[in-house]
Amino acid sequence: MSTRRTLLQGAAAAVLPGLLLARGATAAARPADFAAAAAKDPLLTPLFGVSDATGDRDAEARLLGRWPAELRGRFYRNGPALYERAGQRYHHWFDGDGMVQQYRIGEGHVVHRGRLVRTAKLAQERAAGRFVVNTLGTAFPGQPPASGPDSFNTANTNAIEHAGRVLALWEGGSAYAMRPEDLATTGPVTWRGDLAQMPFSAHPKLDAQGHLWNIGAAGRKLVVWHIDPAGALAGVQLTDSPFPGGMVHDMAVTARHLVVPLPPLKLDFLSPIEGSRRRFGMTAGEPLRVLVMDKNDVAKQRVFELPPQMVFHVGNAHETADGEIVLSFVGAPDASFLDEGAVAMMAGRPGAGSRSHAFLARLNMASGQARLERLPGSDGGVEFPRIHPARVGLAARHLVFGASWIDGPGREHALFHGLQLLDVETGRVRRFDYGAHQIVEEHVFVPKPGGRGELDAWLLGTTFDARRQATVLNLLDAARIEDGPVAQAVLPYGLPLGFHGNFTAA
């Protein structure tokens, strides 16, 4: 056995001590408290989530506008969906069991199918009839330590179809595979026998050649995954983390490098706890680190330091001819969304969380110096940055975000009501406002068949429309974002709010 393989096995074992979950907590939140709050605000209906009895959904959507005949494929989204069992409600939005939504688009129809991911956790709690597994934000009394990352894997963060299967992704454990034809869960993906349960995070990057690159945080180590276009493991590497135990949520890939923001926040499951609620704060005095690694040899690396801030998501990264790596990302001054905002949502008062902004970091690989520039755009918060899929790892001129810019009466909470398209070259910002009665989720670029250029594309994404009390799939022309949707597909029900998703052309 090679040294590298032994190291990887050691890292797999090292995942476990970091995941020993606390005991002695009191109780989860109460569903009735949320219901009382939600009764006053029709925008909050999605935060009831789904019950286990009615969790799966199937329907043909009602079509509005003109769906282009040449748009054919499957759009996936994932997010926490099941928040309550047996009189207990999770404290934290990120805790809910994952539900993958699939929209089949083509031949004059949009057909929706939503399936809870059949994780080991879901099966265990179905059998118990109540929550029994400690999650990211909620601890239950008297639970034994976790047996491994997948024992509390909710598979609730992202969904991408790759090499004939849908991967339901979560930050801290295995990907769960589902069948594209019916969204049946086939089980956790073990890329190699000795790497079972090694974290395969929720934000892999798919390059234009079909290679999937990903990372995972395993104790004091970082794992780097390379999956080939056929869905086989092409490589796995291991390196020490420059910020061990820190949250590692998203990453970017360039032609030669992997670029990983490491915000100064540790997901320490041993402390602290308030009642049954975990607390997460940034570590004072620590910078935002950006780890740059050579794709082919992750031991070749540089760590850049930027002013302290919280980062969930990157837009993109690329290399310049003069040896810089340019990284776009969304940063926030603190971790208040993770610690307060996502908790307030579950309680029916989603107003907390510091406002986030888009940034560009220029990382000089020769000098090790970094320059940070705040990009133009909304002062009311942005998130969910996406680019044209053909530009992953190359210079991308246009970024789309969910965004807020309305303040005041009628819009007291922090959820997004609009889309913002940023031209990084000119600084021009263009917007579409769905209105204060809608919650805007992530929108993705879908290239037009035969299209040339980044804006020769559609933007595809969902909103929750509080007037209709329904989830709506929206299609916009990226070159004319201000005009709003050219076509919509209205579901006969509302879905829980999701995080991320991806489109696969048919």
Ligand SMILES: [Fe+2]
């Ligand atoms: Fe994310």
